[in-house]
Amino acid sequence: MNIPFYRVEVGGDEREKIDEVLDGEAPDIIKDLESAFESYIGASYALATSHGTAALHLAMLAIDLKRGDKVLCSINAYPSVPEVVRHFDAEPIFIDIDPDTFNIDLGKLEHYLSENKSKKLKAVIVSHVGGQSVDLDRLYEIAKQYDVKIVEDASDALGATYKGQKIGSTGADITCFDFSPHLRRNVCNGGMLVSDDEEIIERARLLRNHAMVTEDESLGYIYDVTDIGSQYMMSPLDAATILIQLEKQDDIIERQRVIAAVYNEHLEGAPHIKLPIANDEHPYSLYIIKVDKNRDSFARELSARGIECGLHYIPLHLLSYYKAKYSLRVNDFPVALRSYQQVLSIPNYAALSDDEVDEICEAILDVASTRV
Incomplete structure (x- = not known):
């Protein structure tokens, strides 16, 4: 799948x-x-x-x-x-x-x-x-x-x-x-x-x-x-x-929160992964985990299992235009740099079925368990 x-x-x-x-x-x-x-x-x-x-x-x-x-x-x-x-x-x-x-x-x-x-x-x-x-x-x-x-x-x-x-x-x-x-x-x-x-x-x-x-x-x-x-x-x-999508937006957010709760339950304690720190009003438009090391190889292994991931975002000082325009150095923004090396957005949207959510959890747990 x-x-x-x-x-x-x-x-x-x-x-x-x-x-x-x-x-x-x-x-x-x-x-x-x-x-x-x-x-x-x-x-x-x-x-x-x-x-x-x-x-x-x-x-x-x-x-x-x-x-x-x-x-x-x-x-x-x-x-x-x-x-x-x-x-x-x-x-x-x-x-x-x-x-x-x-x-x-x-x-x-x-x-x-x-x-x-x-x-x-x-x-x-x-x-x-x-x-x-x-x-x-x-x-x-x-x-x-x-x-x-x-x-x-x-x-x-x-x-x-x-x-x-x-x-x-x-x-x-x-x-x-x-x-x-x-x-x-x-x-x-x-x-x-x-x-x-x-x-x-x-x-x-x-x-x-x-x-x-x-x-x-x-x-x-x-x-x-x-x-x-x-x-x-x-x-x-x-x-x-x-206009029609707007009428569905609150239901979409509720579904995103339900899926996030499943992720929180199933992925809690998984090795090499840190779950989002969220307040009670988080709509989970994105579900962003942290992978302790080798984030991109983690994402490639999920991709090989059919799970597509995202990244939000590449810090602006690492992009060629802004780095050159304002003489920015890699370590000028240490918190963003460290986060960038770890963050990974996993699928979370209303159209996901329960079976797909379970498959995502299983894939993440499987990949995490094989990492050193």
Whole structure:
């Protein structure tokens, strides 16, 4: 049996909604999705984009990021995070991680801000790895003290909560979602930018479609361009699929937690493996174990047994562009480096059958038992 790292199920409801779009029966499907998303998250405003990177890039536009500005982020983030900063000729500042959650270390973040007071420090992008958030109360207090914007990268945190509130409604200036994140490819693409700040959302809404405005509603072809934007619009077909998937998201998280509980039970005490350290609200969008040594050979042995694994993420200072651009050394971020050498994401998604979950456990236990 071959078990992919991720598999998405598309049912009759998605196909029916897509047919409505194709038949011209859902002309406002994107607005319908945005409204549903606002209700689901509990945010004041939601703006659909073509993909998650587009949402992040649009967020940088919305906060008016400029050349020479600085944006702090975790060294353990997907390349889209510093990439959107560099597109403005701004500088990403990397912070090491917490060894248990793989998220940005808030102590080191606060230390950097206390030692580097500058008007060029514009924002902090905080990624919630696997869907488990940082201490948001502390994060927002830090942001208030040092007057920086908070942009949350919730690519893995759709439906996740912090103290009972869904991520995206807890107090960030902007939160960005990705409906087809790294190694969990959906059948569609899409992102979402949410905010409670009307000024931010109106600027993002303007820039989402080339900053074009229509002055004569009776003649839709008469337009003006008032700023420099780009094309970040979501397609109606993507919106149709995502709208139906959104209705299932809480059930998806519940299934992920059930599977995680099985992993926790069966893999506890397995040699050479450390299980995730998680709080009660962890949605387990990713189930990340640590392998004490030779992680890649461990993954190859699982692959030979038909189990596909993932990696979240390669620390940014090990990537050629950032290493050369900022003269970064391998040991500059020791916690992230050590985690990178050990972490391995194993399959965890709602479409996994109980038999597949059992097979994954058996394969991991078998590989672990043969290692020295």
